[in-house]
Amino acid sequence: MARITAGLTTSHIPAIGAAIDNGKAAEPYWQPVFAGYEWSKQWIAREKPDVVILVYNDHASAFDMKIIPTFAIGCADRFGICDEGWGPRPVPDVEGHADLAWHIAQSLILDEFDMTIINEMDVDHGLTVPLSLLFGQPEAWPVKVIPLAVNVVTYPPPSGNRCWLLGEAIARAVESFPEDLNVQVWGTGGMSHQLQGPRAGLINPEWDNRFLDLMSEDDGEALRAISHIEYLRETGSEGIEMVMWLIMRGALGRKVRPLHRHYHVPASNTAVGHLVLEPAA
């Protein structure tokens, strides 16, 4: 049987990808950002997951204003790397797991989550920066990836509670897949940041760290109750991405064991947050 063995959250700031691609990771500005991922790189090299369900948001790359899916799952065998305006990142294409992805998509729909199914898609920094942070610069990614794209751009995005419930449904779907697979769920984006208007540059370390505490604790009731307006006021207009972390957290179940935590300000305009959690019986 397939099983979810761990969950991970990380920011997916595009400048981090550019720092890796341009060989700047050792510079004093970037060093503290990457230092917080050293433990996780060693951990994942030992864990060797077969598949990562990677929750992220598309930043006006694969989806323009024509179609705005709230929850979309990538069911293809392969996903290309998109050109976000400065040429595609020099990273390998992303290999999917179509069997598991279709199984999850069908299961979720029967479970009353009306997913959008994607058969062709290029992925942007939201998906590739987390892979780079965990796996560095390999010839090919050492894991298959099921992209799960969430609309957090056009309002309203899904509620945090809905994201949590989707995570629970993903866990049920994974558990009913007959093949023996080691599956991780990653929730990406955040933490506090605002990229627009005169309030741009907002960072709220106190709120972010409370959120990291809540993510690492059992239960999740307080997390699920955070409203969109609270994310907006406290963490900036782009802090709303943190609802995606709740999909991962819901998938791990009520009890979790925190394995690793990292927080750093700034990377570009953003507070970097990273957690590694495992489900606890």
Added chain:
Amino acid sequence: MSTDIHTYLAEFDDIPGTRVYTAKRARKGYWMNQFAMSLMKAENRERWKVDERAYLDEWPMTEEQRQAILDRDYNRMLDLGANIYFLAKVFSTDGLSFVQAVSTMTGMSVDEYQAMMLAGGRSPEGVRSIKEKR
């Protein structure tokens, strides 16, 4: 969280210096955003660089929207319905980073903005709510 869309949306106007990308803005700025998306193709970027004005004239935008884009007035573009992730294609084509482009919306120079970020960013104190002054 409110499930009444009127209550839900009304709260967004209370956040200082922030334009939440609501349906109203998305509808108004539809073609600005679709224009920006077109710059994901290298051949379109080339045509755009040769004659920005002519390129913009191909899109059914208002003159005000075209002018805001030509002026690279990002706050104005947001007011007219553009979204920052779409506009990222415009400033990336200009060779600007997020920090460089975003700083232009804050009334600070790039250096001042960078210094603020290095010092821990903008505090949420006083910019959470207009009504509640907190």
